[in-house]
Amino acid sequence: MKSNYVNPNSHAWADRLWFLIKKIAFGLSQPVIEVVYGIWKDTIFYWPILTWGVIFDILVLSGLDQMIFNWLRLYWLYPKNPITYTFYAFFGATMGFWIWGAIQARRKVNMIERLTQVFVESGLKSPMGKLPSFIEDRPVDELVRKLKITNAFMPKAKFEEAKERLESSLQVYIDEITESRSSGTIDILYSHYEIARMVEAENISLIGPHKFFIGQTRAKPIYSSLIETPHLLIGGQTGGGKSTFLRQLVTTFYTNNPSYKFSLIDMKGGLEFQIFEGIPRATVYSTFDDAKKLFEELDNMLTERMKILKFNTSKDIEAFNMIPLTERKRPDDVSDESMDIQRHVTVIDEAAELFLASAKSNISDVQALSRRAIRIAAQGRAVGLHLIVATQKPDSKAINSQIKANLTGIISFPMATLGASFSILGNGRAKELPAIPGRAIWKNGLEQFEVQTPFLNPHDTKCLLDKIKKDTPNG
Ligand SMILES: Nc1ncnc2c1ncn2[C@@H]1O[C@H](COP(=O)(O)OP(=O)(O)OP(=O)(O)O)[C@@H](O)[C@H]1O
Ligand SMILES: [Mg+2]
Structure with a gap:
């Protein structure tokens, strides 16, 4: 009769053998995988590896390799038959690759061990x-x-x-x-x-039209432009770097785009934008009533520009500006706007002060201003009206959700709460940022990077703007 009895020891033996085979296969395959990835992603250190290959080939061709084996009394190890010699020549010449792969593989094994430890410790x-x-x-x-x-x-x-x-x-x-x-x-x-703790904004006047410098990631500087990202939202708790970023941004746009006009709203008494006061093409607003009037003007400008573009069958300001000035047609009901349409950037620092009713404003005025801002955020892109909004509080009370939905480029400096981070980025990354002034998350659609934003030395900015004021007649 056939017995159903299975010797448990034979199982254990087979298991052990299988475990050993797997371990050897893993050990041999990992350096090869690392080398393939290294070549594919160009992360391998070619110079030392190739230098070794050349030295080895010289040793083999001159017969010096055999002499070294003899000298080390390892002559018995020197390959004698053609097959082992081919292996020896191949692995000898490519040894650098395998050592590099083995180091990477060892690092990986260490990582797996440490990862497992963290998983256990963190539950x-x-x-x-x-x-x-x-x-x-x-x-x-x-x-x-x-x-x-x-x-x-x-x-x-x-x-x-x-x-x-x-x-x-x-x-x-x-x-x-x-x-x-x-x-x-x-x-x-x-x-x-680590990401750099300080990135100086250098040569900003050479950035080029419409472009701006967002910051330095671990790997590279990132730029965007008002064409790609027409409106921006800048958030972050106090001291994060919002106003510093805005000043750098305005200075960049100003020096690279001689046709741009600027309206700079700062409800903290105009202090943050003081350096721009008195320069041509820019106006600083520091009271609610002035800001209210500005938004009425922007609203009219939007209406008129849309009529002009439609009348000239231009889909946007870029297309319209391609038409020679003398060939542009003026609709009958447009009087104020000249036919020379240029981009207008409106920057609001501490937007909650503007969009939340306070002692300085009444609810109906705030609502009217909000409605106009919504219209500019939704329709301004095509006609060259841009909105850049900075706020400590990115919640829907401080910034209307219809405005927010159109501010597609987002820079968030550190946020104090997870809620605030979610409200600006849709995730908790702004809460996790290190408390380094100027450190932020840049988000544009699906793209998201941690960056160190550029620092423009206030003294340099002042000198640059003072020079502009001096060079401008009546400036
Ligand atoms: N990119 C940067 N690199 C280095 N330091 C920076 C950077 N941005 C800001 N800082 C430093 O952090 C300080 C605070 O920055 P800033 O006034 O711009 O913050 P804020 O977000 O506007 O704060 P608040 O909400 O209180 O107005 C600045 O005085 C500046 O020295
Ligand atoms: Mg500020």
């Missing part, structure tokens, strides 16, 4: 006690890598809670944590390099 496990497991860790570019792990049936928020612990344990800076629900994975974008 990052599913209700069934399952820990997230490692899938891959690969370079994105020279400075940033992406770690992919399974989510172990846990939401992204759980990983975000453990972010600081992950950073300190892995000795990295985490840029972003994203999740793919369909594949049940979490991607962690990280780097070993």
